[in-house]
Amino acid sequence: MPRKEQTLRNTTTGASTEAAIRTMSNDDNLVHERRQFIAGRALPLFVRQGFNRTSVREISQACDMSIGAVYHYLGSKDDIGLLVAEQMRREMIEFMNHAFEDPRPVESLRSSIAEWCRLCDRLKDNVLFLYREPRNIKEAVQKRIAEVDEQCISMFDKVLTMGVEAGVFKIANTRLFALNVYVLGNMWAFGRWYVGKFMTLDEYIEFQTDALLSSALNRR
Numbered sequence: 001m002p003r004k005e006q007t008l009r010n011t012t013t014g015a016s017t018e019a020a021i022r023t024m025s026n027d028d029n030l031v032h033e034r035r036q037f038i039a040g041r042a043l044p045l046f047v048r049q050g051f052n053r054t055s056v057r058e059i060s061q062a063c064d065m066s067i068g069a070v071y072h073y074l075g076s077k078d079d080i081g082l083l084v085a086e087q088m089r090r091e092m093i094e095f096m097n098h099a100f101e102d103p104r105p106v107e108s109l110r111s112s113i114a115e116w117c118r119l120c121d122r123l124k125d126n127v128l129f130l131y132r133e134p135r136n137i138k139e140a141v142q143k144r145i146a147e148v149d150e151q152c153i154s155m156f157d158k159v160l161t162m163g164v165e166a167g168v169f170k171i172a173n174t175r176l177f178a179l180n181v182y183v184l185g186n187m188w189a190f191g192r193w194y195v196g197k198f199m200t201l202d203e204y205i206e207f208q209t210d211a212l213l214s215s216a217l218n219r220r
Helices: 028-049 056-063 067-073 077-098 105-122 124-132 139-165 174-195 201-216
Strands: none
Touching: 028 056, 028 067, 028 077, 028 124, 056 067, 056 077, 077 105, 077 124, 077 139, 105 124, 105 139, 105 174, 105 201, 124 174, 139 174, 174 201
């Protein structure tokens, strides 16, 4: 490969966070694909062993790649943590873009709780990593994640407020109630090792949704 093509540069594929990561490849699509593959193989190691105790050699072995190949697409192990955080952020934004479309408060809340819990189940390792390893994620990235968390809670709050104004819900503090809804998904991610012994995800969603609606509905 000519020397000029070996120069480290920024890739423009994906979100701006990913664009800040070094790469030695000129193929943006391939860079994005390889990075997602590497992050996907590294994440279970981070959850099982911890970020600091997981070596790049172990990550390369999990990917069936050489260490040099890993560094071809990433500048450091820290970049993998950044990719894990960015995936969670993107998925949450996608969730918010379509989860609250039903204009009926009860139906909107019910369907949104189900989708939120299923998202947290699908990205359960991401959730665990973000809460266990915040020191290994750059402060600017943490801030972006926190902003999306706040937006998600606000979306639930909006549905609850709409229901209160319509006389469907009777909730003294919709903001706190919205936080409780948000925590449900994270709680499944954290406690699935225990809850999963006696309850499926669908049963968990049904139980928690019924409990929330029972306390929220205006029984006139």
